[in-house]
Amino acid sequence: MTACFLTPQVYARKGADAAQDVLQPGENQVAAAYSLYSSATMMVISVGSGTHGFTLVPAIGEFILTHPNISVPSRGQMYSLNDARQHDWPAGLRNYITKIQRGEGQSGKQYSARYICSLVADFHRTLLYGGWAGNPRSHLRLVYEANPLSYLCEQAGGRGSDGVSRILSIPVTKLHQRLPFFAGSPEDISELESHGDVQQVGTKKYDV
Template sequence: MQSTTTSSSPFYRLPSFRPKLQNFPSKTHLFPLRIPFYRQRMSSILGHGLRPLKALAGSTSSSSAGDNDDDGFVTLIEYVGKKGINVEDDLVVLIHHIQYACKRIAALVASPFNTNLGKQTGLGAVAGGGSDRDAPKPLDIVSNEIILSSLQKSGKVAVMASEENDAPIWISNDGPYVVVTDPLDGSRNIDASIPTGTIFGIYKRLEELDDLPKEEKAMLNSLQSGSRLIAAGYVLYSSATILCTTFGSGTQTFTLDHSTGDFILTNPSIKIPPRGQIYSVNDARYFDWPEGLRRYIDTIRQGKGRYPKKYSARYICSLVADLHRTLLYGGVAMNPRDHLRLVYEANPLSFIVEQAGGRGSNGKNRILSLQPVKLHQRLPLFLGSLEDMEELESYGDVQQKVNPGYEV
């Protein structure tokens, strides 16, 4: 939904905010006698004891010359440039602008001044239809404007399609890429400091459509099948700010180092376990579920499924957070009703999960095989470990088609 606010509101000048990084004295100044300096482990915020990874062979650090103790840490831009997967230069530029936008959103989410930004505006339901509980909030709109501004400045984007806009926005006739995004997923929980996230997917511009009218080619470029994604990612805003991404050759995670402002590579090849013991779903809707889904949940939590251990329920009600935990520990994260968006949420997240060895499904079919027909198209979404997903789909009737108590 496009913003209808006026420029007089002080909160809508936030997109121009540029956070200043604190300057720290050099280690030479702090330790003139060259006492060995040890960088603190980041396991407390990364999970699984992960630490910033040393650079791949032949790489150099972005730290200053002579600071040899810190040399070797790989930043996001170094990794996607020449030290890791070596993507094309235009895509490196685009990723630079996307990660900069996400750092600004991270600062906004963590700001003590975001209380009013988290309140509902009364502007109506979200683009594409939805209940009042999905109504856009100022924080969503500001995040959307931050991302749009960064994409415009990159010079590499033809069209942006966002959950917050009724229609795609045509940016440039010669931009090689198309970006689809949910700027701030889970923002209705911001007042309770529950984790939120940004989701994005990147496609190549369909050059064969260049002669069509602007509105038509913008829409068709945005409705590409998920199988055509060349990159996707999410950023989790929580105790740490974590960027998880894929460029079609595995899934990588980067963690924001607030002392330098860099996203640092913390796992170059994250793999979801083939099995997990966690399912993530709103159990309060159990009696609204179809018979197949109820039987599946009853079976696994009693330890009577193909995996003979009792499953536990973990549900944050923040899609990015629930998925991130699932990537780390395995299991299934799901919303069985027609609620999540195919273009902005299901496709990018399914691409990430598949590249990590898992599966994304609507309960019957592979998500990335579906052809979007509407920009704000909704569907059930099941994401998780390969063996867990195969067992879930074997129950057949897992899509919730009736929604008592919901307004959709």
């Protein structure tokens, strides 16, 4: 079993208005983190100078720096996406996935799907081994899911995108604003964006 917790992003205060403090673009973040509990308990954090992983050592009750300066590979060979929804994918996303599965993408390598259906767990593996994790539907919340993960990804040399543009540059207009999300190796994200029509907008909504 894997349990994951995402810590909302941290901003510098702008004034007495709490909404003004929260509804800032992701590029204004000063810190973000998530924790992961499975065979080991980890906390991955950035305060603006790289992304670093700490592992809990139960014998001493302390978190030890085990993954300093995590660096996302420029390209991976895995993607994390719910393939069961491919019948509703837009043409650009379907074409891109088919190409990388066949080894016909820019890297010339065949990609494999690795999908846990836990956003932080899928993202954590991507952070360490490359490739990308995402959801083409407007499902993730920009403020407290997409922005903090994109911040951690960029601090590790990766990219976060909604399939069209950089997530951290997207204006925040409301607390529960939703959008598609793709994050991981910079070359993989750029290749995905280049296909266009990768956002699953206006199609069937699923009960979750």
